[in-house]
Amino acid sequence: MSYTPKQERLIRELVTEKIQDLQHLLHDKRGSLSDRQREACKRDLREFQELLYQNRITRQTNVGDTFW
Numbered sequence: 570m571s572y573t574p575k576q577e578r579l580i581r582e583l584v585t586e587k588i589q590d591l592q593h594l595l596h597d598k599r600g601s602l603s604d605r606q607r608e609a610c611k612r613d614l615r616e617f618q619e620l621l622y623q624n625r626i627t628r629q630t631n632v633g634d635t636f637w
Contacts, residue, residue: 581624
């Protein structure tokens with residue numbers, strides 16, 4: 570699926586924000602997550618990181634990096 574540069578930037582910003590939120594949640598010193606929640610959080614984090622990576626690869630192969 571092809572996105573406009575504006576949509577790509579929005580996706581990147583939202584995913585980056587979500588990744589940061591998940592990292593803060595995982596590395597919280599209070600340890601307020603159960604094992605099940607921690608595993609789900611790690612899984613979500615990996616999926617968002619993969620999405621960010623795939624977007625970057627697609628952008629570089631299809632459009633180049635000219636508008637960033």
